[in-house]
Amino acid sequence: MTHNTYPFEDSVVLITGASTGIGRAVATAFLENGANVVLAARSEDKLYEVVDRYNNDRYLIVPTDVRESAQVDALVDKAVAHFGKLDVVISNAGTNVSGPIEELTDEDWHNMRATNVDAQIYLARAVTPHLVKSQGSLVATSSVSGLAGDWPHPGYNATKGAVSLLVQSLALQLGEKGVRVNAVAPAFTVTEMTKPMIEEGGQEVVEKFKSRVTLQRIAEAEDVAPAYLFLASPDARYITGVILPVDGGTSASNGQGNSPREFGNK
Numbered sequence: 001m002t003h004n005t006y007p008f009e010d011s012v013v014l015i016t017g018a019s020t021g022i023g024r025a026v027a028t029a030f031l032e033n034g035a036n037v038v039l040a041a042r043s044e045d046k047l048y049e050v051v052d053r054y055n056n057d058r059y060l061i062v063p064t065d066v067r068e069s070a071q072v073d074a075l076v077d078k079a080v081a082h083f084g085k086l087d088v089v090i091s092n093a094g095t096n097v098s099g100p101i102e103e104l105t106d107e108d109w110h111n112m113r114a115t116n117v118d119a120q121i122y123l124a125r126a127v128t129p130h131l132v133k134s135q136g137s138l139v140a141t142s143s144v145s146g147l148a149g150d151w152p153h154p155g156y157n158a159t160k161g162a163v164s165l166l167v168q169s170l171a172l173q174l175g176e177k178g179v180r181v182n183a184v185a186p187a188f189t190v191t192e193m194t195k196p197m198i199e200e201g202g203q204e205v206v207e208k209f210k211s212r213v214t215l216q217r218i219a220e221a222e223d224v225a226p227a228y229l230f231l232a233s234p235d236a237r238y239i240t241g242v243i244l245p246v247d248g249g250t251s252a253s254n255g256q257g258n259s260p261r262e263f264g265n266k
Helices: 021-032 044-050 069-083 106-134 154-177 195-210 221-232
Strands: 012-016 036-041 059-063 088-091 137-141 180-186 243-246
Touching: 012 021, 012 069, 012 106, 021 036, 021 044, 021 088, 021 221, 036 044, 036 069, 044 059, 059 069, 069 106, 088 106, 088 221, 106 137, 106 154, 137 154, 137 221, 154 180, 154 243, 180 221, 221 243
Parallel strands: 012 036, 012 088, 036 059, 088 137, 137 180, 180 243
Antiparallel strands: none
């Protein structure tokens, strides 16, 4: 998955949303680089699928609903009790509901906000004392949708914008204590969450997304995972408060006009 290797042996890494998609790829990448990994998600069975190749002394499975603060606190307590410390936290759990604002139900909004924003707050609050002790690093999952608007994702954009600002605020607070806080901002990526959109819209949807990506392909989770390794590694020791787009060039556009491919040019 990665061409570089990083010195995560003996490090303890906690990852939320680790059962599928980007979280699963990130968990695998850290395991491949020698880390001890605490994997959290609601689906216990899927979490065990992630680690079936690894010795059981290198991972801890903790089924967790990150929308519940008590469960997040318990997750962190179990991780520290098991491995003795936390060096890296990947705050990745997220969900998306698309559609115009007038169709956004209270239920969908509350679930999206609870997963994408509340859970980030709960986790940051719980892990901060441990990261201060280890001089560790927190890497959140934001989105290019947290940098500017999309059609039509007002609720999702609002939650991911909150993540981006939370990361920058935490970086300001925790920098003097030796803790770095950054975020990865993927563009549209093929995951279990986005596959229904592709299946429903077919090749037309795929081509619309590709037309906004200068590298001319939609990302796979494995394209995004190495950025988390880098931001958590000693190579990024002077990087904090950064929202790093990993988007194939999507955010290089100012959003005006059409791509050359949409005009039929080569």
